[in-house]
Amino acid sequence: MPDHMVAGSVTAPGTVPRPTSRIRSAPDPREWRPLPAVVNGHAARAGERPALSFVSYSQDSGGTWQTLTFTQVDLRARALATVLESRFPRGGRVAVLCPQGLDYGVAFLACLYAGMIAVPLFPPEDPRRTDQLAAVLADADPVCLLTVSPNTPACRDLAGGRVPVWVVDEADPRPASDWSGYQAEAAEPAYLQYTSGSTGRPNGAVITHGNLVASTRQVMEGCGLSDSTPIASWLPQFHDMGLSIGVLAPMLAGTHVALMSPLAFIQRPVRWLRLLDAHRAHFSGGPNFAYDLCVRKVPDPSGLDLSSVRVLTNGAEPVRVGTLRRFTEAFAVAGLAPDAVKPSYGLAEATVLVACNRVGQRWTELDLDSHALTTGEVRVVADGDAAAPTTTVVGCGRPVGQHVRVADPETGVEQAAGFIGELWLRGPNVAAGYWREEQRSTQLFNRTLKTTRGSDSGWLRTGDLGFLHDGEVFVLGRTKDVIIIHGANHVAGDIEDTIRQAIPEAVPGAVAAFAVPGDDAEGDRLIVMVELSSGPQSATDIDLRRRVQIAIAERHGVRPHDVKAARRGSLPRTTSGKLRRKECRERYLTDEQSSAARTDSRDDQ
Incomplete structure (x- = not known):
């Protein structure tokens, strides 16, 4: 040896x-x-x-x-x-x-x-x-x-x-x-x-x-x-x-x-x-x-041989189709399948x-009617049909050794095919619960799914929004990250993807969209935070607010209430690199309250 x-x-x-x-x-x-x-x-x-x-x-x-x-x-x-x-x-x-x-x-x-x-x-x-x-x-x-x-x-x-x-x-x-x-x-x-x-x-x-x-x-x-x-x-x-x-x-x-x-x-x-x-x-x-x-960071892949690689999992929530395409195209010259x-x-x-997608299987892309998505319906747009704005989503493959269903998160009723809901799953891989968290474990584990055939126990509520299509799992984001504006549902991840495409100056993966309370007549307000590669001071130079407003209005039919620029690396993230939208929201509200307090103080003088 x-x-x-x-x-x-x-x-x-x-x-x-x-x-x-x-x-x-x-x-x-x-x-x-x-x-x-x-x-x-x-x-x-x-x-x-x-x-x-x-x-x-x-x-x-x-x-x-x-x-x-x-x-x-x-x-x-x-x-x-x-x-x-x-x-x-x-x-x-x-x-x-x-x-x-x-x-x-x-x-x-x-x-x-x-x-x-x-x-x-x-x-x-x-x-x-x-x-x-x-x-x-x-x-x-x-x-x-x-x-x-x-x-x-x-x-x-x-x-x-x-x-x-x-x-x-x-x-x-x-x-x-x-x-x-x-x-x-x-x-x-x-x-x-x-x-x-x-x-x-x-x-x-x-x-x-x-x-x-x-x-x-x-x-x-x-x-x-x-x-x-x-x-x-x-x-x-x-x-x-x-x-x-x-x-x-x-x-x-x-x-x-x-x-x-x-x-x-x-x-x-x-x-x-x-x-x-x-x-x-x-x-x-x-x-x-x-x-x-x-x-x-690797503009020249010459000298690399990636022909042995058969599986590179991408486990982000949700997976970005643009990322898949760019990486695959960039390293095809290195033999990447x-x-x-x-x-x-x-x-x-x-x-x-x-x-997951199995060995030898390429990912599935679906173009969905963006307006239908706001009502929770999955409507695939035929090729060449440009009558309505579309949202492209990518499949995460078929379940492996377990069952996945789509349920109404409020009632636990299984959704009919073609509708979005919370992903529920059952299998030998599902954890026993949360350590010393009996109440929260009861809320998420061993749930009962109500189906047309009766009630079925033993399901895990994932908290993830998605749907099934031809047996594949499609993940849209977290149920808590749904933004409701004027009665229509908007997935935070979709809005963030729109901004990423419209603002190349944004740091990759560093765009957060979330809702804050508005007045009674208005409902939720859409807030956007963007990390800029050149720093927040460049927001005015690149006309960030106007460009974000136009991009979101054209694709999603809503107008953000506020657009904030942030310095690179400043937005809170999880250990796996995903933005913590809840903490972004809390930071925004805290900053707004502090700003209002400073304004009130000046007005009193």
């Missing part, structure tokens, strides 16, 4: 561990086994195969690879699990606060090996997010924090001396032989996935071992994964999509995943594309902004995946 395949070894920049032969005598995928038992089995059958790699750019711009084999992953996970078993009661929560890398996957797996409930989080490196992290820890009430040596002081400060901190990268491998061999039941909690909170405060979805295995098998089926399909990812491992791509899917499938940090991607997006090439990756993914960033980019739909409460 080449030296660069050895655990912890450092290779020359650009040297890449290549996938080796397939695992023989793979177990029957229908047999129930928790993930630790599967990983332990990979180590026993083909332990010298590479499992986890991390590419660091801190010392060399070309990247330095570190790799663990399945044997080494299993050994380290068993050793750390033994320590956890000896010190803490089974079922205790263990927070993982490691940075992106090999230690994160090992720490997460060790929790599962030990029968603990993992809490995947981010390390306390950004002071602006300390309060958010502290709030989650207060809710999860962990018995232990897992981190790496450099982050130990910050984690101890965060814990305030009340919770022990264990250092993953200094763990002694010798206790591995003392691991109990614990195997969890399907209904036992495996981890708490705290949602990023684009519309409200974070909640910890309780993901059971059964949810984990079922969802990961769905990912494998939907994305065509096996032990010979390499994976690459820059997505944060604490995020549901990043955890699935960067840890769960490769560990269950028995394939090799190559990781890099989100910061390395943001600094130079071409690194992700080069990683796809070098690793001969079959599968990767990212939110909408990542694809736009690659198009802007025209059907490689896959719009998909998922959420933390469903562990991760709900629907």
Whole structure:
């Protein structure tokens, strides 16, 4: 085996561990086994195969690879699990606060090996997010924090001396032989996935071992994964999509995943594309902004070979058809297949995946009558019919291993075909509920769907607005983001997309549309906030307000009450990069109240 395949070894920049032969005598995928038992089995059958790699750019711009084999992953996970078993009661929560890398996957797996409930989080490196992290820890009430040596002081400060901190990268491998061999039941909690909170405060979805295995098998089926399909990812491992791509899917499938940090991607997006090439990756993914960033920052794709890539998931809500087209066209010269980019739909409460376009299937586009959409009707406009304004939407593929229905969010009655409603779903991947949130869990989980055949229980309310067409799932946005003006419904995402097309000076993915109360006769008022690449002072120079008003009026038939310019990066975002419209709205109202107070003060003088 080449030296660069050895655990912890450092290779020359650009040297890449290549996938080796397939695992023989793979177990029957229908047999129930928790993930630790599967990983332990990979180590026993083909332990010298590479499992986890991390590419660091801190010392060399070309990247330095570190790799663990399945044997080494299993050994380290068993050793750390033994320590956890000896010190803490089974079922205790263990927070993982490691940075992106090999230690994160090992720490997460060790929790599962030990029968603990993992809490995947981010390390306390950004002071602006300390309060958010502290709030989650207060809710999860962990018995232990897992981190790496450099982050130990910050984690101890965060814990305030009340919770022990264990250092993953200094763990002694010798206790591995003392691991109990614990195997969890399907209904036992495996981890708490705290949602990023684009519309409200974070909640910890309780993901059971059964949810984990079922969802990961769905990912494998939907994305065509096996032990010979390499994976690459820059997505944060604490995020549901990043955890699935960067840890769960490769560990269950028995394939090799190559990781890099989100910061390395943001600094130079071409690194992700080069990683796809070098690793001969079959599968990767990212939110909408990542694809736009690659198009802007990688104008010359010459030298890249993306012909191995068969699945690049785009899991933004909603997926932008313009983004799909631009990325596919820009990198076709690098061998990217025209059907490689896959719009998909998922959420933390469903562990991760709900629907996706399968390998070899290109996404579906529909031109819908914009006026009909405001009344909740899905009316496809025929080619060449330009009589009414249209809205183009993109399908997220068919459900994978679960059922999806469209319901009236107020009554729970299943909508007839051709109408928009809230997406409800049911399947073995749906979480058990929210941690310590019985009331909210009751509101969203195990709901009863009223159909023409009677009542049907066991459904999850997703809070997402959408419809089904020819079996495909189409997502329009969050139900809470519907803006009602003069009795007509307008989806915030559609208005934002219109502005993005009309205002190229806007920062990609940095437009927020929301409603604030107007007077009784007026109803809601539409507010738009736009981050400008050249800063808010340029709004007058580019005639931002007038251009936004014209674009929205022409396409949606409404006029925004106010248009605000913001500096780049100033609007609040979730951990996955999506704008928090609720917080944008709260910020706007606060600023308006402050402005009014200052005006009143001047008037009194």
